[in-house]
Amino acid sequence: MTINKTVLITGANQGLGFETAKQLAELGYYIYVGSRDKSKGTAAIQKLNKLGFNNVELIEIDVTDINSIKLAKQELATKTGKLDVLINNAGISGGFMSQKMSTYSIGNLRKLFDTNFFGAVQTTQQFIDLLKKSNEPRIVNVSSGLASLAFSTSHDLEFYAYGCSKTALNAFTVSLAKEFRHTNFKINSVEPGYTATNLNEYQGVQTVEEAVGIIVKYATIGDDAPTGKFFWKEGEFAW
Structure with missing residues (x-):
């Protein structure tokens, strides 16, 4: 199958990002595997190559470093001239110590927001x-159920600070989708679910193979699909 669409996935050298790259490559998309660590990114490309995928390429990008992002943009612009799908996947957990907002370190909170919000x-x-040069531009912001204010008010949570950073990401989704509502952009947040990845020291209850379906779905949606929404595998998720 030849699709000839390009995808950039940040934080794609492992976990959800890597599996998303693999599944989109299977669909015929050309994948730019974003990684802030060149050696880890190179290893990810080699792994994908061994699985039979040649429609993958490394883009070195640190979402917390504007100069790194600008260089990545210049590199990609030289290679392809357009981008069809951006998946803002890179994220950090903020650690497994208490994330109660009355005591959580401001320094750690800034690091969380630098990656999970400002980075995206x-x-x-x-x-x-x-x-904008794509006929069907798509942006997928990988969020979390912990970002949902509705969910947070009815559940006993632990990762409050992390949730705050993802709530901000969801607000960005809404704002950006509103800005581009009269265009062909489709911009959505997705909740993959509690997945066993390095982010949570592999404590999640589902595999990355099970989790990334929601990411792939909203990276590949058609022109009749919604925009400015928050989704999980069961449908729309409450803000």
């Missing part, structure tokens, strides 16, 4: 011009 925002801002 500045990456999107830099790549938006390449996305």
Whole structure:
């Protein structure tokens, strides 16, 4: 199958990002595997190559470093001239100590927001011009059920600070989708579920293979699909 669409996935050298790259490569998309660590990114490409995928390529990108993002954008612009799908997947957990907001370190909170929120925002801002050149531009922000204020008020949670950073990411989704509502952009947040990855020291209850279906779905949606929404495998998730 030849699709000839390009995808950039941040934080794609492992976990959800890597599996998303694999599944989209299977569908015929050309994947730019974003990794802030060149050696880990190279290892991911080699692993994908061994699985039979040649439609994959490394893009070195650190979403917390604007210069790194600009260089990645320049590199991708030289290679392809446009971008069809941006998946803002790179994220950190903020640690497994208490994340109660009355005591959580401001320094750690800033690190969380630098990656999970500001990283996604500045990456999107830099790549938006390449996305505008696509006939069907798609942006998928990988969020979390912990971002849902409705969910948080009815459940006893532990990762409050992490949830706050993802709530901000969801607000970005809404704002950006509103800005581009009269265009062919489709911009959504997704909740993959509690998945066993390095992010949570592999404590999740589902595999990455099971989790990334929701990411792939909203990366490949058609023109009749919704925008500015928050989804999980059961449908729309409450903000």
